[in-house]
Amino acid sequence: MHRADRPGSERSFDALVEEAASAPIDGWDFGWLEGRASEERPPWGYAGLVAERARGVAAMLDLQTGGGELLAGLPALPSLLVATEAHVPNVAVADRRLRPRGAHVVHARDEALPFGDGRFELVTSRHPVATAWGEVARVLRRGGTYLSQQVGPDSVGELSAWLLGPVPPSTARRPERVRAAAQEAGLVVDHLRTARLRTVFDDVGAVVYFLRLVVWIVPGFDVERFRPRLVALHHCIADEGPFVAHATRMLIEAHKP
Numbered sequence: 001m002h003r004a005d006r007p008g009s010e011r012s013f014d015a016l017v018e019e020a021a022s023a024p025i026d027g028w029d030f031g032w033l034e035g036r037a038s039e040e041r042p043p044w045g046y047a048g049l050v051a052e053r054a055r056g057v058a059a060m061l062d063l064q065t066g067g068g069e070l071l072a073g074l075p076a077l078p079s080l081l082v083a084t085e086a087h088v089p090n091v092a093v094a095d096r097r098l099r100p101r102g103a104h105v106v107h108a109r110d111e112a113l114p115f116g117d118g119r120f121e122l123v124t125s126r127h128p129v130a131t132a133w134g135e136v137a138r139v140l141r142r143g144g145t146y147l148s149q150q151v152g153p154d155s156v157g158e159l160s161a162w163l164l165g166p167v168p169p170s171t172a173r174r175p176e177r178v179r180a181a182a183q184e185a186g187l188v189v190d191h192l193r194t195a196r197l198r199t200v201f202d203d204v205g206a207v208v209y210f211l212r213l214v215v216w217i218v219p220g221f222d223v224e225r226f227r228p229r230l231v232a233l234h235h236c237i238a239d240e241g242p243f244v245a246h247a248t249r250m251l252i253e254a255h256k257p
Contacts, residue, residue, distance in 0.1 A: 016203055016204050016205035016234070017205060020207075025209070026090060029066075029067055030213070033206055036201075036203055036205065036206040037200060040199070041197070042195045042249045044193060044251050046126060046149040047073060050124050051074050053122050054077065057121035057122045059080040059121050059141075060082070061082050061122070061124070063125040064085060065094050065105070066126075067090050067097065068093065069097070071094075072098060077102065078122070081102070081103040082104045082115070083104070084113065091105055091107045110130070111132050113135045118139070118142065120141065121141050121143075123139065128150060129216065133185035136187070137186050137187055140255075143255060143256065143257075146254045148252050149250070152173055152196075152250045153169070153171075153248060154170050154248060157246070158244070158245035159201075159207065159218070160217055162229060164218060178192065179252075187254040188257050192252050192253075194249065194250050196246050196248055197248070198246060200243070201243045201245070204233050207230070
C-alpha cells in the first residue's frame with residue numbers, strides 16, 4: 001500500500017492544515033516554522049550590514065518594518081530611528097518591540113511618507129512588497145544610503161507552480177529593472193547582488209503557514225480553494241520527503257548624490 005493511501009493520512013493532513021491555518025501571523029515572524037521549514041541564508045548577511053550602517057548615522061528610517069523584528073535585534077540604534085508599516089496589526093507589534101528602545105513606529109504607506117525632504121541619512125527595508133523609489137530618494141539626505149534586501153524574481157517558483165500550474169517567468173523584480181528604477185529616481189547604485197537559496201518544507205502545514213504570511217507567492221491563497229493540490233502535496237511529502245523550492249533574493253545599496 002502507498003504510504004499516502006494508508007488509513008489516517010487524511011486525518012493527519014487535516015490536523016496539520018488546521019494548526020497552520022489558525023496560527024497567528026501578526027508581525028513578520030517566521031518562528032512558527034522552526035523545525036518545519038528552512039531557508040538558506042543569503043551570503044551577505046543583511047542584518048549585520050544594517051547594524052554596521054546604523055552605527056554610523058544619526059537618523060534612520062526602516063520601511064515596511066513588519067513587526068520590527070530586524071530592528072529589535074540591532075545592538076545599537078541611531079539617536080533617531082523611525083519605522084513605518086502599513087498593516088495595522090503589525091504596527092502594534094512593532095511598537096511594543098521598538099518603543100522601549102526609543103524608536104518611533106508610524107502607520108504609513110511608502111507611496112506617501114509623512115516626512116520632510118532629506119530627513120534621513122539611512123533608509124532600509126527588508127523584503128518590501130514594492131519600493132517607492134521616488135519617496136526613498138526624497139527623504140534621503142544628500143550622500144545618504146538606501147540599503148535593502150528584496151525578494152527576487154520567481155521566488156519559491158516551484159511552490160507556485162505546484163499550486164497554480166505552469167507560471168510564466170516573471171518580468172518583475174529582476175535586477176536590471178531594480179537598477180533602472182533606482183537610477184530613474186536619482187540614486188546611484190553602488191552594489192546589486194543576487195542569490196538563489198534552497199528552501200525546504202517538511203510538512204504541508206508549513207506550506208500553509210508560509211503562504212498565509214508571504215501572500216505574493218500564491219495570490220489569493222485559501223486552503224479550501226487549493227485543497228486538492230495541498231492534499232497531493234501532503235501525499236508527495238509522505239512518499240518522497242520534504243518539498244524543496246528555491247527563494248531568490250537581491251541586495252541593493254544605493255546613495256543619493
